[in-house]
Amino acid sequence: xxxxxxxxxxxxxxxxxxxxxGNKIENPVLHDVNLQIDKGEFVAIMGHxxxxxxxxxxxxxxxxTPTGGNYRLENQxxxxxxxxxxxxxxxxxxxxxFQGFNLLRRMTALDNVATPLLYAGxxxxxxxxxxxxxxxxxxxxxxxxxxxxxxxxxxxxxVAISRxxxxxxxxxxxxxxxxxxxxxxxxxxxxxxxxLNREQGITIVLVTHENxxxxxxxxLIQIKDGxxxxxxxxxxxxxxxxxxxVV
Numbered sequence: 001x002x003x004x005x006x007x008x009x010x011x012x013x014x015x016x017x018x019x020x021x022g023n024k025i026e027n028p029v030l031h032d033v034n035l036q037i038d039k040g041e042f043v044a045i046m047g048h049x050x051x052x053x054x055x056x057x058x059x060x061x062x063x064x065t066p067t068g069g070n071y072r073l074e075n076q077x078x079x080x081x082x083x084x085x086x087x088x089x090x091x092x093x094x095x096x097x098f099q100g101f102n103l104l105r106r107m108t109a110l111d112n113v114a115t116p117l118l119y120a121g122x123x124x125x126x127x128x129x130x131x132x133x134x135x136x137x138x139x140x141x142x143x144x145x146x147x148x149x150x151x152x153x154x155x156x157x158x159v160a161i162s163r164x165x166x167x168x169x170x171x172x173x174x175x176x177x178x179x180x181x182x183x184x185x186x187x188x189x190x191x192x193x194x195x196l197n198r199e200q201g202i203t204i205v206l207v208t209h210e211n212x213x214x215x216x217x218x219x220l221i222q223i224k225d226g227x228x229x230x231x232x233x234x235x236x237x238x239x240x241x242x243x244x245x246v247v
Contacts (some may be wrong), residue, residue, distance in 0.1 A: 003075040005170060005203050006037035006060065011069035013055055013226075029055045031226045033069070039170065042197040042204045044217035049209075052226040054175070057207050061094055061173050062086045074170065091120055095164030095172040099179035101156045103148040103163075109135060110144040113163045120167060134162040138192065154185035161192065165202070172196070174206045178213055190216045 013030040030052045037043055047053040058064040059071060062078055071078055074093060078086065090096075103112050114131035118124065135141050138158045148156055157177060164172055174193070178186035194216055196202045208214050222230040 003072075004036045005039045005041075005074060006035065006205075007070075007072040007075075008033055008035040009070045010034065011059070011066045011071060013052075013059065013064070014067050029226050030059075030066070033226075033228060035221070035228065035231075037203065037205065039203055040197070040201045041219060042194070042206075042217045043219045043221060044206045044208060044214035045221045045223065046208060046214055047223035051223045053207050053223045056223065057173060057175055057205070060171075060205060061096060062089050091116055092167055093169050093171060095161075095167070095169040097157070097160050097164050097172065097174040097177045099176040101148070101153075101160045101180075103156055103159060105148050108145050108147055109140060109151065109159045109162075112148070112159055113166055116163060116166050131162070131166060134166050135159070138162045152185075153181050154188060157181065157185075157189055158192070161189075161196075165196070170203055172202050172204045174204065176208055177206070178208070178210070186213065 011030060011033040012028070014026045014028040017025045017027050019025055033056065045053050045056065055064065059066055060073075062073070062081075066079055069079075073089065076089075078089060081089070096102075103109075104115070107115070110128060110131050113134055114124075114127040117127035117130060122130075132141065132144055135144050138161060140155060140158050140162065143151060143155060143159075148159070151159065172193075177193075178189055181189065190213060193204055193206070197204050204217070206214070206217055214220060219233060220230065221228060
């Protein structure tokens, strides 16, 4: 059996704060988190503000490091890697999609999508050819020379998704990807995620606070006070909706 794409064991995270008297205080955020995500899964992570879900997402994306425990991505321990090594992993193994799109305003959609390839050392002409093909796959080929301010919110998010996928990473991390979108556009983006997962086998980990968005995933993880309190299928969420509770 191949190793899991993501393997987390006894992971802890705390931040050092300094009080008014100059004393250092440890603020724990994650407590003994154990988590395994296999290739091809579509996982939603939910939790109230301050639950630790964003901190966990940052660690999964190699944007932050744990205080204790171990995190293995593609069977490689990343906890002790250098900043340069982590940057390479972020560029080649992880695609990021954020609520605010994070597109470069002065660049066209085509050049936004091509940027990760350029960082990886690809030639500009080849990068743009690959970027155009990626935009074609997400239905945005005719908007390739548009700048972000000429695109709708949904179109901007599709450009961001195209950029996230340009290096063909095995893992896509999406942090509140529909937070700035209307209901219909949100459904279109989530349908695209579902297609990417089912048709291309891309592993997707999604952070959201919305039940209807989490419902697109096939596995639900709930975090409370830095601990995983539920990890299972979506039957739990259906039952929560039936009794009128908010996850």
